[in-house]
Amino acid sequence: MIVFEDVTKIYDPDVVGLQNFTCHIGKGDFAFLVGASGSGKSTLIKLVLKELEPDEGRILVAGRNLNTLSRRKVPLLRRNIGCVFQDFKLLPTKTVYENVAYALEVVGEPRRSIRRKVPEILSLVGLSDKVNSLPHEISGGEQQRVSVARAFVNHPPLLLADEPTGNIDPDTAIGIMQLLVRINRTGTTVLVATHDRAMVDRMRRRVLQLDNGRLIRDERRGGYDHPVEAEPLLQEV
Amino acid sequence: MRFSFFLREALGSIRRNWVMTMAAVITVFISTAILGAVLVTDRNLDRGATSLKNRVTIEVFIKDEAGPEGQQALEQKIAAMPEVKSFTYISKDDALERFKERYGDRIVDNLPINPLPASFEIQVNDADQVEVVAQRFFDDPNVDNDKGTTNGVQYAQATVRKMLGTINLVEKVMWVVTGVFGVAAVMLISTTVRLSIFARRREIEIMRLVGATNWFIRWPFVLEGFMTGLVGAVLAALAVWGSNWTIFNWIKSTDLDYLSIEIYPLWLQAGTWPLGMLFTLALLGAVLGSVGSIFAMRRYLRV
Numbered sequence: 001m002i003v004f005e006d007v008t009k010i011y012d013p014d015v016v017g018l019q020n021f022t023c024h025i026g027k028g029d030f031a032f033l034v035g036a037s038g039s040g041k042s043t044l045i046k047l048v049l050k051e052l053e054p055d056e057g058r059i060l061v062a063g064r065n066l067n068t069l070s071r072r073k074v075p076l077l078r079r080n081i082g083c084v085f086q087d088f089k090l091l092p093t094k095t096v097y098e099n100v101a102y103a104l105e106v107v108g109e110p111r112r113s114i115r116r117k118v119p120e121i122l123s124l125v126g127l128s129d130k131v132n133s134l135p136h137e138i139s140g141g142e143q144q145r146v147s148v149a150r151a152f153v154n155h156p157p158l159l160l161a162d163e164p165t166g167n168i169d170p171d172t173a174i175g176i177m178q179l180l181v182r183i184n185r186t187g188t189t190v191l192v193a194t195h196d197r198a199m200v201d202r203m204r205r206r207v208l209q210l211d212n213g214r215l216i217r218d219e220r221r222g223g224y225d226h227p228v229e230a231e232p233l234l235q236e237v
Numbered sequence: 238m239r240f241s242f243f244l245r246e247a248l249g250s251i252r253r254n255w256v257m258t259m260a261a262v263i264t265v266f267i268s269t270a271i272l273g274a275v276l277v278t279d280r281n282l283d284r285g286a287t288s289l290k291n292r293v294t295i296e297v298f299i300k301d302e303a304g305p306e307g308q309q310a311l312e313q314k315i316a317a318m319p320e321v322k323s324f325t326y327i328s329k330d331d332a333l334e335r336f337k338e339r340y341g342d343r344i345v346d347n348l349p350i351n352p353l354p355a356s357f358e359i360q361v362n363d364a365d366q367v368e369v370v371a372q373r374f375f376d377d378p379n380v381d382n383d384k385g386t387t388n389g390v391q392y393a394q395a396t397v398r399k400m401l402g403t404i405n406l407v408e409k410v411m412w413v414v415t416g417v418f419g420v421a422a423v424m425l426i427s428t429t430v431r432l433s434i435f436a437r438r439r440e441i442e443i444m445r446l447v448g449a450t451n452w453f454i455r456w457p458f459v460l461e462g463f464m465t466g467l468v469g470a471v472l473a474a475l476a477v478w479g480s481n482w483t484i485f486n487w488i489k490s491t492d493l494d495y496l497s498i499e500i501y502p503l504w505l506q507a508g509t510w511p512l513g514m515l516f517t518l519a520l521l522g523a524v525l526g527s528v529g530s531i532f533a534m535r536r537y538l539r540v
C-alpha cells in the first residue's frame with residue numbers, strides 16, 4: 001500500500017525531515033509510527049499525501065508512483081486516503097452531519113448517496129444521536145469520531161492518523177483506537193503517528209520508530225520503545 | 238448540484254464581506270459608467286446630420302457659370318491638398334434632393350428652376366486644418382462667393398472646432414479615468430476575494446485533504462469576483478442608459494433639438510457595437526471581477 005525507497009526530505013535550510021527512509025507497509029496492515037518530537041512523523045505523512053515532495057527516493061502509494069504523479073491527479077490520490085489529525089479539523093459552523101457531508105459534497109458525490117452514507121458512517125462511529133450538534137457542543141473524543149467518520153465515509157483503502165489521540169484523555173483515546181482497529185478489520189490499511197506510549201505498548205502492532213528522520217526500528221509486534229511481552233488489552237476489540 | 242454549491246459558497250462570502258464587496262461594486266460602477274459615458278458621447282459625435290463631428294466638413298459651393306471645367310479645376314485643386322481626408326461632389330440635383338428630404342416636396346415643386354448650387358463637401362484630417370483649407374477657396378473664381386464676401390465657403394466656426402477639441406480631450410481623460418478605476422476595481426476585488434479565501438481557509442484545507450479538485454476549490458472565488466464585477470457593471474449600464482434617455486427627452490422638449498442626440502441602445506441593436514450598452518459594460522465588469530479573483534487566487538490559493 002505504501003512503499004518508501006531511500007526517501008530523503010530536507011527542509012530549508014538544512015533541517016532533516018526524513019533521511020534515507022525505506023519501508024513497506026502492506027495492504028491491510030496496521031502500523032504505528034513513533035519517535036520523539038521532530039523525528040519526522042508528520043513529514044512522512046505529508047509525503048504520503050503528496051503535500052511535500054521528497055528530495056530523493058521513490059514513493060509508491062496505492063499503486064501510484066508519487067514522483068511522477070502529476071499535480072492534477074493529486075486530488076484523486078487523496079480521495080483514496082482518509083486523514084485524521086490531532087486538531088480534528090472540523091468546520092465550527094457546520095453540524096456533525098454537515099461536516100461529514102461536506103467532504104462528500106466537495107468531491108462531487110451525488111446528493112442521494114450522501115444522504116445514505118452519512119447516517120451510516122455516523123452510526124458506525126457511535127454518533128447517531130449527535131448528528132445535529134455543532135462541534136463545540138460535543139466532547140473532544142466525539143469530535144475526533146466525527147473526523148474519523150469523515151475520513152472513512154468513502155471507505156478508502158488507506159487511513160492516515162497524525163496523533164489522533166493527542167488532544168484526548170487516555171480512556172477516550174482507547175475508544176478512538178478501537179475505532180481505527182475496526183476500520184483496519186474492513187481491510188483498510190491504517191498508519192498512526194503517535195506519542196501515546198501506553199497505547200502502542202498495549203496494542204502490540206507493527207511499530208516503525210523514527211529518530212531524526214531515520215528509521216531505527218521496524219517491529220512486527222512491538223511496543224513504544226522496546227518489544228513488549230504483556231498481554232495486549234485491545235486484542236479483542 | 239455543483240453549480241448551486243459554488244453559488245451558495247460565493248454568496249456566503251459576499252454576505253460575510255459585504256462592506257468590501259460594496260466598495261468593489263462601487264468602483265466597478267464608476268469605471269464602467271465612465272466607459273458608458275464615453276460610448277454615448279462618441280456615438281453622438283459620430284452620427285447625425287448636425288452632429289459636431291460633421292463640422293470638420295467644409296462646403297465649397299460652385300458658381301453655376303463655372304461649368305464642368307470649373308468643377309474639374311476645383312476637384313483637381315482639392316485632390317492635391319494633403320490635409321484633405323475625403324471629398325464628395327454634390328450636384329445641383331443632389332442638393333435639391335437633400336433639400337426635399339429635409340423640408341418636404343411642396344416648396345420645391347413650385348420652383349421654376351433649381352436655385353441650389355452644386356458643391357464639394359470636404360473632410361479634413363484634423364479639425365485644426367479646417368481654417369487653412371477653407372481660406373484657399375476664398376478667392377477662387379469658381380466658388381460661388383457673393384461680391385466682397387466668402388460665403389461660398391462654409392465651415393465650422395472656431396468655437397465649434399474648439400468645442401470639438403475639448404470634447405476629444407475630455408474623452409481621452411475619461412478613457413484614462415476608466416482605466417484607473419478599472420485597475421482600482423481589480424485591486425479591490427482581489428482584496429475582497431483574498432479576505433474570502435482567508436475566511437474559508439479551514440474549508441479549503443479540508444477540501445484539499447479529501448481530494449476536491451483544484452477547480453472545484455477555485456470556482457466559488459472566481460464566481461464571487463465575477464458577480465461583484467457584473468453587478469457593478471449592470472448598475473452602471475442602467476444608470477448611463479437612464480441618463481442618456483433623460484437627456485434625450487429633455488433636449489427634445491427644448492429648442493436644442495437640432496443637436497439630434499441619440500440614445501445608445503441598452504440592448505442588442507444592429508449597426509452599433511454589436512452588444513449594446515448592457516452587454517458591453519457587463520462584459521467589462523465581468524472581466525474586471527474575474528481578473529481580480531484570479532490575482533487573489535494566484536497569490537493566496539496554492540492548490
Ligand SMILES: Nc1ncnc2c1ncn2[C@@H]1O[C@H](COP(=O)(O)OP(=O)(O)OP(=O)(O)O)[C@@H](O)[C@H]1O
Binds near residue numbers: 012016017040044
Ligand atoms: N515546513 C517546515 N519547514 C522547515 N522545517 C520543518 C517544517 N516542517 C517540519 N520541519 C522540521 O522537520 C523536522 C521533522 O518535523 P515533523 O513535523 O515531521 O516531526 P514530528 O515527528 O511530526 O514531530 P511531532 O511529534 O512534534 O509532531 C523537525 O525538525 C521540524 O522542525
Ligand SMILES: [Mg+2]
Binds near residue numbers: 041043162
Ligand atoms: Mg507531527
